[in-house]
Each structure stands twice: as structure tokens, then as C-alpha cells.
Amino acid sequence: MNGFYRSKVMIALLIGMPLIALLLFVLTPDLEGLPLGSFTALMISSMAGLLASTTLAVSVINERTQGVYDLLIVRPVRRPHILLAKYLAVVVSVIAAAFLSLLVANIYDWLNNSPIDIGSSLAEPMMVTITMACVSCAVAILVGSLVRSVLLGIILTLYGGNQLSAVIVLTSLQDMMSTEAAAIIGLALAATLVVLAVIMFNRKLNS
Amino acid sequence: MEAIIIEGLVKSYGPNVAVDHANLHIDEGTVFGLIGPNGAGKTTILRSLLGIIPYDSGKVLVSGTDMRRANPQLKLKIGYLPQRAAFQEWKTTEQVLLSLGRLSGLEKTYLKERVDEVLELLGIEEYRSRKVGKLSGGTMQKLGFAQAILHEPSVLILDEPMAALDPSSRFLFKKIIKESRALGTTILFSSHILSDIEDLADSVGLLQQGKVRYSGTIAGLKKEVDLRSELMVEVVDDKGEWASVRLPGVDIRQPSPGYLVVHLSDVTQWDVMVPKIMEALMNAGCHIRSFNRREPNLEDVYMAYVGGSN
Numbered sequence A: 001m002n003g004f005y006r007s008k009v010m011i012a013l014l015i016g017m018p019l020i021a022l023l024l025f026v027l028t029p030d031l032e033g034l035p036l037g038s039f040t041a042l043m044i045s046s047m048a049g050l051l052a053s054t055t056l057a058v059s060v061i062n063e064r065t066q067g068v069y070d071l072l073i074v075r076p077v078r079r080p081h082i083l084l085a086k087y088l089a090v091v092v093s094v095i096a097a098a099f100l101s102l103l104v105a106n107i108y109d110w111l112n113n114s115p116i117d118i119g120s121s122l123a124e125p126m127m128v129t130i131t132m133a134c135v136s137c138a139v140a141i142l143v144g145s146l147v148r149s150v151l152l153g154i155i156l157t158l159y160g161g162n163q164l165s166a167v168i169v170l171t172s173l174q175d176m177m178s179t180e181a182a183a184i185i186g187l188a189l190a191a192t193l194v195v196l197a198v199i200m201f202n203r204k205l206n207s
Numbered sequence B: 001m002e003a004i005i006i007e008g009l010v011k012s013y014g015p016n017v018a019v020d021h022a023n024l025h026i027d028e029g030t031v032f033g034l035i036g037p038n039g040a041g042k043t044t045i046l047r048s049l050l051g052i053i054p055y056d057s058g059k060v061l062v063s064g065t066d067m068r069r070a071n072p073q074l075k076l077k078i079g080y081l082p083q084r085a086a087f088q089e090w091k092t093t094e095q096v097l098l099s100l101g102r103l104s105g106l107e108k109t110y111l112k113e114r115v116d117e118v119l120e121l122l123g124i125e126e127y128r129s130r131k132v133g134k135l136s137g138g139t140m141q142k143l144g145f146a147q148a149i150l151h152e153p154s155v156l157i158l159d160e161p162m163a164a165l166d167p168s169s170r171f172l173f174k175k176i177i178k179e180s181r182a183l184g185t186t187i188l189f190s191s192h193i194l195s196d197i198e199d200l201a202d203s204v205g206l207l208q209q210g211k212v213r214y215s216g217t218i219a220g221l222k223k224e225v226d227l228r229s230e231l232m233v234e235v236v237d238d239k240g241e242w243a244s245v246r247l248p249g250v251d252i253r254q255p256s257p258g259y260l261v262v263h264l265s266d267v268t269q270w271d272v273m274v275p276k277i278m279e280a281l282m283n284a285g286c287h288i289r290s291f292n293r294r295e296p297n298l299e300d301v302y303m304a305y306v307g308g309s310n
């Protein structure tokens, strides 16, 4: 769906994140008991989420205030699609980047330690990553639809988006609830935020 | 038939009324020019028309439909050039046209041909692979025009199309507008370049503080303001000899040294009076360097209507 909204930043993310993961593992082989997979998931998804969600918020703010969307609105494009296409493009890219880096991390792990089942050690971190990406990007489009100032947008996205997604993910890491439960709560929250963002986006474009 | 109908349009931003009960009717296949001071509400009218912004009350129809609720096919009839066109900055000129053309429903191979065509038409092929963030203001304006005509719409809405253009590009834009009109396109545009309006428009709307002060032909506007044509005379070594000239129904004034402006009380008498005035001036001892009769242009009319201050 409207994949052409994708930007260069995302491509950089796709290649950059696995590289960073690799570097991390070369530099810090001893992680004091924390499962390697979870560590990478947190590391990568918070970094990727940080970059991607702020970029997303800034681009929505800029394009909205500059009037880029006017030229889409006068064509047969539904307004919600403009925002949803951007959201999906970024979320998918972040997830893809995280998946690649997790794969790299696990292969490294597998080569250095006793052979483990890559499939199962990927599942849980991926769930964490997907949840975090969905939540922080949802906050990003909501902020992007509400705010006119880029600086304020960045601050709100950083603090709102990433803290919110981190809190949800941390509850599962601290064994307060299962990863599945945390993911469901997170995704529900993300869906609510996306709906809210679409409503606000429509309203703000209308002024 | 009327391509665009605006009746009783009201749009306010908070307490500030941007458009106040505006009425405009634009016939199919004609060119309509919207003029008026900065902040008069030209852009607001165009954006309401396109369904980009909602309005408070009134009726706004393009080809008989309200664009806020238009079905997708009807939107394809319209091409729009915003006052300040903006695009996703990381795209190249060509990518912008390809993606907007696709959204306008153009089929892939035809779209490719059409993009080449408009890039050439506007003379911006050399910027084909340049990022739009790196284009000059005028080139950006040309890209804006390119996307407006890409899908060959039957109604063109252009918000100050000739602003930011160099003289030859302005000429090119005017040529394209005239050619589109010849093909039956209805064109509504706003401009501050009154000579362009006079050159292009079949009718004009004069807007002031959100109200339509006049709507109709330029000739009608001139009649309404009642500006008379005048005779400009340039004299050498002006020592005020002209002051002694007395002719019935002739009013001579000197707006600045070396120049005389002559008005007639009966404007049908120019052919008879010009030789008499010349003769009288020469007999009085004026050395005439040049003279010519000037009809009031749209700029004179505009200034008389709107006043110099606003």
C-alpha cells in the first residue's frame, strides 16, 4: 500500500541496525545473565524506534505545515490513507531492521556458544520489537498531527513515545506479566493512538 | 454552462472573516482572473472551492459538484497549483510527477510519456533527477504547474501562477494558459500582475476584505470606475507656456515638469480635439517632443477602486 512514501532514512536503518547489533556483540560479549536475544531486542528496537519515530513525527509536521498534503487531497486520495501509509511504511521498516539485527545477533550467539534453536529464541524478542515499534510510531503520528513546532514534536515523541513503549515492554521483562499479554496491551494502545491520530490529522488538515 | 459557481460563500478564521458572502460565476471554457490586495481572501476562496478547507456557509460547486463530497472521478477533472507548492523534499522532480500522476489515476506507460511531455513543455528536463528540496523558487513553481496540468484536467485552478517567474517563463506560462483555454479548459487564477490578468482573463473578480467588489468583464470594470482616457504630452524647455492655452472642454494639467496631461470633458471628441490642442500648444510656444493618448489600463482601474493605501 502506497509504498512510495518510504524514505532514505528507513533504508539506512535497515542496513545500519544489523551492523550496530554486530558491533555491540563484538564489543560487549559478557551480558551478565540477561538473554542475548532480549538485550538486542531492547537495544535495537529502542534505538530504531527512537530514530524512526522522531523522523516520522518531524516529516508529518513538516509536510503538513508546508502544504505537501494539499496536492494529495485534491486528488482521489482518502485523508486517513495518507497518514496510515506513512505509519505502515515506517513500522514495517523498523520491524524489518530489527529482525535482521536479531538474526545477526542470534547467529553470532549460535556460533560462539552451544547451538540453540534460532526460531524460538527469535520469537519473543520480535514480539517485543513489534510492540515497541507500533506504539512509538503511533505516538509519532499523533504528535505529528497535533503539533506545528518541529522541536516540540521531537521532544513529545521522544518522551511520550519511547517511554510509553519502554514501560510496556519492561513489565514483561520484569516478569510482571507474560510477553504475550504485554504485546496485546501494547498493540491495543497503538491501535487507539493511530485512530486518534487519524481523527486529529483530518481535523488539522481542515483549517 | 457554468463550470464554477460560488454563492454566498462565508469562511472565517476565528473572529477574522476571510471571505464574506462571496458570489462568483465562471463560465465553462473561460479564463477568470481573481484580483485584490494581500489578505483579501483569494487563496481562501480557491481552497474552499477545492474542498481543501471547510467553509462556514454558502454554496461552492465545480462542474456542478461540491468538492468536499465529490466522488473520486470528479476530482480528476481539476488541476491545482497552490500559491506555494510543496513536495516531499527527498523525492526528485520526476518521482514527484510520477507519484502524483499515479494518484491521478494515470496508467503507467502513458504516465511516463506524459511526464516527459510536461517536463519538456515547461523546460525543466534538466532538473528531472534533482531533489525538489534543491530546486530554485521558479523551478519549483514550474514543477507545481507541471503537476497541475499532468492529468489534463478540464478545470485549472492556479493561485498566483506567475509569481516568482522570470520574464520568459512568465511568457511561457501565459502561452500554456492560452493554449489550454483554446482546448476548452476552464481556468480560474489569482494574480497581482494586472497586465497578465488583462492579457489572459475573459472576466475578473475584484476582491477586497473578503467581499467581491466587482465581478464581470474588464471593460465593465473600467466603465464602472469611469476613468477617462488622457493625452500625455512631453515638452522641451517647459517654461509654463501651456498655461495660456484656453480651449473649451479641455483640461490641461502639469503633473511634473516637462509633462502635460490633457483630459476632455467629452471623450468622443478626441479625433477632433487632438490636432487643435497640438496647434494651440505650439502657438503658445511649447516645444513638443512627443505625445500619445493612453486608455486607462487595469492597473489604473485597480488603484482607483482599491486606493493606493490598501
Ligand SMILES: Nc1ncnc2c1ncn2[C@@H]1O[C@H](COP(=O)(O)OP(=O)(O)OP(=O)(O)O)[C@@H](O)[C@H]1O
Pocket (backbone or CB within 6 Å): A207, B013, B016, B017, B018, B036, B037, B038, B039, B040, B041, B042, B043, B044, B045, B083
Ligand atoms: N490558516 C489560516 N488561519 C488563520 N487565518 C488565515 C489562515 N489563512 C488565511 N487567513 C487569513 O484570511 C485572510 C485571507 O487570506 P488569503 O490567504 O485568502 O488572502 P489572499 O487574498 O490570498 O492574499 P495574498 O494576495 O497575500 O495571497 C487573511 O486575513 C489571512 O490572514
Ligand SMILES: [Mg+2]
Pocket (backbone or CB within 6 Å): B042, B043, B044, B083, B159
Ligand atoms: Mg493568496
